[in-house]
Amino acid sequence: MTIEQRAQSFLSVLRHCQLLGMTVEQADENGLVIKLPYSDLIIGNPVTGVVHGGAITTLMDTCCGISTVCYLDEFEICPTLDLRIDYMHPAEPGAPIFGFAECYRVTPTVIFTRGVAYQQSREEPLAHVVGTFMRMGKGTIDSQQVPAASGGTA
Amino acid sequence: MNEHIEQLVRDAHESGDYMPLIAEIPYARMLGIRVMRLGEEMIFHLPIKADNIGNPMLPALHGGVLAGFMEQAAMLHLMTSMHSQTFPKIIDFSVDYLRAGLSRDTYATCQVWRQGRRVGNVAITAWQTRSEEPVATARAHFKLD
Numbered sequence: 001m002t003i004e005q006r007a008q009s010f011l012s013v014l015r016h017c018q019l020l021g022m023t024v025e026q027a028d029e030n031g032l033v034i035k036l037p038y039s040d041l042i043i044g045n046p047v048t049g050v051v052h053g054g055a056i057t058t059l060m061d062t063c064c065g066i067s068t069v070c071y072l073d074e075f076e077i078c079p080t081l082d083l084r085i086d087y088m089h090p091a092e093p094g095a096p097i098f099g100f101a102e103c104y105r106v107t108p109t110v111i112f113t114r115g116v117a118y119q120q121s122r123e124e125p126l127a128h129v130v131g132t133f134m135r136m137g138k139g140t141i142d143s144q145q146v147p148a149a150s151g152g153t154a
Numbered sequence: 155m156n157e158h159i160e161q162l163v164r165d166a167h168e169s170g171d172y173m174p175l176i177a178e179i180p181y182a183r184m185l186g187i188r189v190m191r192l193g194e195e196m197i198f199h200l201p202i203k204a205d206n207i208g209n210p211m212l213p214a215l216h217g218g219v220l221a222g223f224m225e226q227a228a229m230l231h232l233m234t235s236m237h238s239q240t241f242p243k244i245i246d247f248s249v250d251y252l253r254a255g256l257s258r259d260t261y262a263t264c265q266v267w268r269q270g271r272r273v274g275n276v277a278i279t280a281w282q283t284r285s286e287e288p289v290a291t292a293r294a295h296f297k298l299d
Contacts, residue, residue: 015207016216043180044226045241047156052181053244054222061218062208077209080217084248 003027006069017062020055024066031102031115032067034059038094049093056097056117056127057085063099064113064131071103071111076137078111083131085117091126095119101129109135160239167237172196172230182226185219189230196234198227198262207257215255220280224249224262224292228276231264232296242274242296249292258282260289274298 001009007027011017011034020042026033036042036059044052061083068078091097100122101115111133116125159178166175172189176182185206188199200206200223208216225247232242260282268275278292279285 013210014216015210016205016219017208019205040180041184044182046178046180047159047241052179052222053225053247054181054185054218057221057225057247057249058216058218061216061221065217079254080251082248082250083217083221084246086246087244090243 003029003070006075007032007066010066010069010075011062014062016058020058022059022062025098027066027070029070031100032063032070034063034066034099036097036099038096043093048090051091051093051097053085053087056091057083059097059099060085060101060115060117060127060129061131063101064115064129065133067101067103067113067115068111068133071106074137076135078133078135078137081110081132081134083129086128088125088127091117092119097126098122099129101131107135111135163233163239167234172234176230179226181222185223185226187223187226189227196231196264198223198230198264200260200262202257202259212254213257215257215260217249217251217255220251220255220260220290221247221249221292223260224278224280224290225294227262228264228278228292228294229296232266232269232274232276232298235266236269236274236298238298240299242298245273245295245297247292247294249290251290253287253289255280255289256282261285269298272298 004027021037042055105112117127162175166172190197206219262280280290281288
């Protein structure tokens, strides 16, 4: 299976993500892009039609979590330890939101991920995100393989 | 702000019943968020619902759903404590997942640690079985108008 196929099969089993209509747009060794279409379900402000932060959190938790398949040779269950989102500006109502995530450090115990949520361009993020994930499976990956190694060790 | 929503906010502050307001927030309605008032305390309730599941194998509540529930709880709590007429805008949100959020009813309470003129800081605790054993804690900053 290619990285993109693995990402797609991961996303396809997540029921809440299916409800929101999320799809894998791109997945390779550099990271993952997931699309969240605009819909009435995810409106947080009924006056302005602006998407609820929770829907963006869901997009980014999913995106950061699935980005682990870009770096791990075999599927592992990686629950979220923590996630932080900083909002640069509200999403434009009516347009889809994209999430991009990459793993910037993989250790035998944890995986550090970061990403952005954006609409027009990845260069103009709606939100910046960092998330840490726990590795529950066997620590098989050689952390030296991961580019741009930085951050803490665990 | 839309007059209908404005009226719902005023009614909610007056009666202490926030369910009609929650019913007008599509995202909160989709998750199925409820709120209970115990005196001045507010306890937010997320009844279990198949559509809120992430991984059906475990089965577990989607981490994003739990976070969205906590963010919505914080926003409503802040509106209530400030008697605010408008929805506070989220600035940042940080969540720690402490235990697996199983396929069970989830509850949340909030604490406003700081309410300045422009920014409010809210801490949120979510639990399923006992409040002393949270499944997640979070904190959020909101911009106040």
